[in-house]
Amino acid sequence: xxxxxxxxxxxxxxxxxxxxxxxxxxxxxxxxxxIAVIGTVDAAPIGVELALALAGAVLDTVRRHPxxxxxxxxxxxxxxxxxxxxxxxxNGYMAHLAKCLTLARNRGHKVLGLVxxxxxxxxxxxxxxxxxxxxxxxxxxxxxxxxxxMARVTKIPLEKLQDLSRSSPVFAPGVANYVAMxxxxxxxxxxxxxxxxAALAGMPxxxxxxxxxxxxxGRRLARPVAAxxxxxxxx
Amino acid sequence: xxxxxxxxYEAGAxxxxxxxxxxxxxxxxxxxxxxMTSPHLPPLDAPVAFxxxxxxxxxxLAGRSVLAGAQEGGFNGGAVGxxxxxxxxxxxxxxxxxxPAAVLLLVESGGVRLHEAxxxxxxxxxxxxxxxxxxxxxxxxxxxDGGQFGCFGGMGIVARCCxxxxxxxxxxxxxxxxxxxxxxxxxxxFDSRDRALVWRTVGGKHxxxxxxxxxxxxxxxxxxxxxxxxxxxxxxxxxxxALDAEHGRLAARLERFGTxxxxxxxxSALGIGQPARLPLLDTDEFLTATADRRA
Numbered sequence: 001x002x003x004x005x006x007x008x009x010x011x012x013x014x015x016x017x018x019x020x021x022x023x024x025x026x027x028x029x030x031x032x033x034x035i036a037v038i039g040t041v042d043a044a045p046i047g048v049e050l051a052l053a054l055a056g057a058v059l060d061t062v063r064r065h066p067x068x069x070x071x072x073x074x075x076x077x078x079x080x081x082x083x084x085x086x087x088x089x090x091n092g093y094m095a096h097l098a099k100c101l102t103l104a105r106n107r108g109h110k111v112l113g114l115v116x117x118x119x120x121x122x123x124x125x126x127x128x129x130x131x132x133x134x135x136x137x138x139x140x141x142x143x144x145x146x147x148x149x150m151a152r153v154t155k156i157p158l159e160k161l162q163d164l165s166r167s168s169p170v171f172a173p174g175v176a177n178y179v180a181m182x183x184x185x186x187x188x189x190x191x192x193x194x195x196x197x198a199a200l201a202g203m204p205x206x207x208x209x210x211x212x213x214x215x216x217x218g219r220r221l222a223r224p225v226a227a228x229x230x231x232x233x234x235x
Numbered sequence: 236x237x238x239x240x241x242x243x244y245e246a247g248a249x250x251x252x253x254x255x256x257x258x259x260x261x262x263x264x265x266x267x268x269x270x271m272t273s274p275h276l277p278p279l280d281a282p283v284a285f286x287x288x289x290x291x292x293x294x295x296l297a298g299r300s301v302l303a304g305a306q307e308g309g310f311n312g313g314a315v316g317x318x319x320x321x322x323x324x325x326x327x328x329x330x331x332x333x334x335p336a337a338v339l340l341l342v343e344s345g346g347v348r349l350h351e352a353x354x355x356x357x358x359x360x361x362x363x364x365x366x367x368x369x370x371x372x373x374x375x376x377x378x379x380d381g382g383q384f385g386c387f388g389g390m391g392i393v394a395r396c397c398x399x400x401x402x403x404x405x406x407x408x409x410x411x412x413x414x415x416x417x418x419x420x421x422x423x424x425f426d427s428r429d430r431a432l433v434w435r436t437v438g439g440k441h442x443x444x445x446x447x448x449x450x451x452x453x454x455x456x457x458x459x460x461x462x463x464x465x466x467x468x469x470x471x472x473x474x475x476x477a478l479d480a481e482h483g484r485l486a487a488r489l490e491r492f493g494t495x496x497x498x499x500x501x502x503s504a505l506g507i508g509q510p511a512r513l514p515l516l517d518t519d520e521f522l523t524a525t526a527d528r529r530a
Contacts, residue, residue, distance in 0.1 A: 081416045083425040087436050089447040091410040095395030102367040103478050125389050129360035144352035154349050156279055170275045171352045183357040207364050222321040229325025234262045234293055
């Protein structure tokens with residue numbers, strides 16, 4: 001789904017989102033609640049400028065609209081791969097975005113992620129994966145790397161990866177895999193405005209993705225391992 | 236050169252922890268005897284490690300209680316999988332209960348472990364959330380970066396989510412490694428075999444000059460220890476003012492250096508004379524030559 005259609009369906013009562021290249025920012029009304037909307041289009045690679053623009057929109061929301069829920073709708077093919085981005089410290093720009101989202105969370109803003117088209121690797125990590133809860137549309141693509149590329153890098157035969165990916169959610173692309181592992185809370189079907197309102201009403205109070213991953217069977221060790229390291233007695 | 240220097244670069248994760256913390260003070264959590272290995276590697280015929288490539292526990296630094304985690308580059312380049320990431324997240328969350336003086340992260344990682352890519356990516360996001368929760372609770376998280384594999388991928392973002400980074404000249408910090416960029420975009424974009432280019436782009440000296448790393452030290456565990464002790468009283472600041480200021484600095488960096496083609500251009504723009512000599516200087520000479528010239 002393209003971003004303009006998405007926004008129309010999420011906010012039938014209207015929105016004032018403005019597009020600036022691959023970046024967009026504005027607000028929409030869900031029921032009686034105004035929501036800040038921050039996102040990207042066209043599977044934008046997240047480079048230093050885009051990460052800074054996203055962070056700026058978060059800071060702007062915190063400053064001008066205290067407490068307003070934030071919807072991240074980031075369409076990204078991943079982090080921008082370039083010598084220049086590395087030279088300028090792209091990881092610092094992405095971390096800045098993460099800190100700004102933490103500031104918003106600490107000040108009582110709910111942060112919701114919606115993968116409406118594509119979410120890949122570092123671009124996903126620096127955006128929707130930092131939301132309190134991340135949801136996805138049914139046709140969305142979510143991945144770290146496609147299987148042919150993974151086969152090349154790991155030197156594992158593609159057939160073997162394809163075989164295993166039928167029974168394991170742990171490395172292969174796909175929204176369903178991220179649902180099984182708890183990182184995508186739900187896939188929105190039907191009326192998107194209603195799905196948004198329901199998601200806002202049911203926001204988790206803490207990072208519960210490990211619990212979901214365990215309950216859904218896609219990630220059985222993350223929760224118990226973290227819990228043991230947190231609580232085991234030490235001499 | 237100091238005759239007693241103990242290379243951080245050459246050491247393994249446990250050796251670094253033992254050298255860094257007060258003698259004999261380190262106690263490991265969920266250690267190798269527990270055999271908490273990755274369940275995702277055997278189906279791909281890949282070997283496992285009894286600690287999944289990361290050592291976590293508690294120790295003392297200058298007499299003060301700290302929690303510490305060290306990634307082992309010798310296992311899959313320190314790559315993050317489900318168990319590895321959960322150990323780091325659990326360590327950070329333990330800090331919320333114990334309130335140590337600081338959490339130390341001895342990073343060495345190529346990023347997400349591809350054999351369990353989805354679990355690894357999610358795990359890194361959980362580590363990021365946990366780092367920022369610990370800092371929000373007023374406990375500093377300090378990063379030490381000087382291992383053979385550097386600190387890349389999601390761990391490069393994690394490192395910059397922390398309060399301060401201590402780096403050696405040998406340390407590297409970035410997001411996409413030079414090999415990844417070359418493989419994807421071609422050798423014209425980034426020649427990963429041009430070692431001088433790689434080091435001046437992602438190496439400790441440039442990171443320090445750019446303001447991405449806070450302290451530059453020699454490749455010596457003792458030097459890392461001294462730097463970490465000096466940072467123990469860091470007060471985390473994730474306030475709107477602090478992030479506005481960071482936003483301004485990052486915007487100014489793009490404004491000032493956005494058209495630079497090479498680290499040498501940036502060093503020139505910083506007003507450093509004869510920038511081409513910087514890679515040749517030892518740490519002390521470098522710090523003298525660049526004093527007051529950092530971005």
